Amino acid sequence: xxxxxxSTAISHARFVVGPFSSxxxxxxxxxxxxxxxxxxxxxxxxxxxxxxxLSPSYAKRKVTKGxxxxxDWNMSGNTLRSMAxxxxxxxxxxxxxNNPIAGRIAHFNQLRxxxxxVSPMDRRTLVAAVNATARQxxxxxxxxxx
Numbered sequence: 001x002x003x004x005x006x007s008t009a010i011s012h013a014r015f016v017v018g019p020f021s022s023x024x025x026x027x028x029x030x031x032x033x034x035x036x037x038x039x040x041x042x043x044x045x046x047x048x049x050x051x052x053x054l055s056p057s058y059a060k061r062k063v064t065k066g067x068x069x070x071x072d073w074n075m076s077g078n079t080l081r082s083m084a085x086x087x088x089x090x091x092x093x094x095x096x097x098n099n100p101i102a103g104r105i106a107h108f109n110q111l112r113x114x115x116x117x118v119s120p121m122d123r124r125t126l127v128a129a130v131n132a133t134a135r136q137x138x139x140x141x142x143x144x145x146x
Contacts, residue, residue, distance in 0.1 A: 022089045024137060028129055029085040029093035035125045036095070036116065037080050043070035046117035071113065079105050083116075 020028070043051045051071035054062070059069035073079045082099035083106075097103035110116050118126070 020090065020133065020137065024133055025090065025093045026085055026088035028126065028133060029088055029095055031129045032118065032122060032126050033083055033085060033095050035122045036118070037083055039119060039122065040073050040115050041080060043068075043072040044115075044119070046114040046119050048119045048121050051115065052113050071109075071115075073106070073109055073115070078102050079109075 039048070045051045053059070054069055054071055062069050062075060065075070067075060078099065079097070079102040082097045082102040083095065084098045086094045086096045086098065088094070097106055106116055
């Protein structure tokens with residue numbers, strides 16, 4: 001008895017891999033920005049270690065203004081306050097400074113010691129946020145085509 005030839009059953013299902021929406025990416029970038037801002041405010045560098053000490057003259061100026069004499073990017077408060085999510089789309093989000101003076105200050109602080117970067121603790125925070133968002137949002141969807 002001859003067997004019937006095998007034929008693949010096609011159900012016309014279409015798998016769509018959709019990235020996070022731009023709103024979700026902006027939310028994730030905001031979570032990362034807040035984590036970085038909090039870490040820098042605690043005078044921690046990009047390796048989650050205590051930042052280098054300030055020069056004696058600058059530390060003295062900070063103390064006279066009532067600030068802590070540590071490298072926390074908080075002399076006037078404008079630098080950390082201007083850290084923002086600049087752009088966000090489905091593929092990436094950019095965190096930067098919306099004030100050019102604060103951006104220049106951050107650049108020179110970054111040359112002294114790397115702090116405006118994703119530290120291991122920031123990465124753990126971001127991964128947890130991405131996983132939570134991925135559980136809520138369906139990244140892979142199946143659409144049946146008639």
